[in-house]
Amino acid sequence: MTRIVSIGPERLERWLAGFTERHGDTSYAVTPDQVTATADDGSRAEIEVPFGPLADLTPGGLVAHVLADRRIGLLLVRRGGYGAGVFEGGKLVDSKVGSRHVQGTTKAGGWSQQRFARRRDNQAREAFNAATEVAVRILGSAKLDVLVCGGDRKAIDTVLEDPRLKAIRPLVRPPFLGVADPRQKVLEQAGVDARAIRIELTDPPGSD
Structure with a gap:
């Protein structure tokens, strides 16, 4: 089943940690426009990069990007x-x-x-x-x-x-x-x- 969730920028880092806690070790595929997290149990989270493109192509780079002052x-x-x-x-x-x-x-x-x-x-x-x-x-x-x-x-x-x-x-x-x-x-x-x-x-x- 696929569903969409929306969270505030301040919650993203904790949300990513919680995704791993719930679903197991997580790997990331990062592009300037999207970050895809895939966990050991097969769960997947596709995150649109807001106000892209993303310069630092890492999960930490995504967190810093969404928290940037704009x-x-x-x-x-x-x-x-x-x-x-x-x-x-x-x-x-x-x-x-x-x-x-x-x-x-x-x-x-x-x-x-x-x-x-x-x-x-x-x-x-x-x-x-x-x-x-x-x-x-x-x-x-x-x-x-x-x-x-x-x-x-x-x-x-x-x-x-x-x-x-x-x-x-x-x-x-x-x-x-x-x-x-x-x-x-x-x-x-x-x-x-x-x-x-x-x-x-x-x-x-x-x-x-």
Whole structure:
């Protein structure tokens, strides 16, 4: 059986030690993008390297990599809201969230449908413009190491097209976060999720 677990960077070293304690002597295959731990009993843990590539291709190098101090930008945009934040380690040091009303769909037809669609498009444009201004204000000059995005991919692309955000576009790294309409608590949780280490665990053969 295979499953995914997520842990905070501060827990990774202890988690690796616990994996060996539970499953026996462990060997590692390390690449710049992934670390695979295989234990004596056949259990396997595939660990995505966050904010890679990994320079020191050892398990200890992975631990040091995930614990490195980084200034992480977060940009969340959905049709109904937006948020931007800057995290130093796990601490949110600057942020702004907001929302704009965008009407949903309607079953009306004819001219009414067309007017409704135009109004909705205008509202969406205003919402994305507001999200862009917040992104420029919070992220544009924040001297980021990494930018993590979430919400609606099309909306994110629209915001990042702004020339004032050109410098941070190359900083975008996975994961792309699925989030509810951004509010302060959503933004704070997204910061935790952005830093989380994702591990794909495979149980030993015959354990089903």
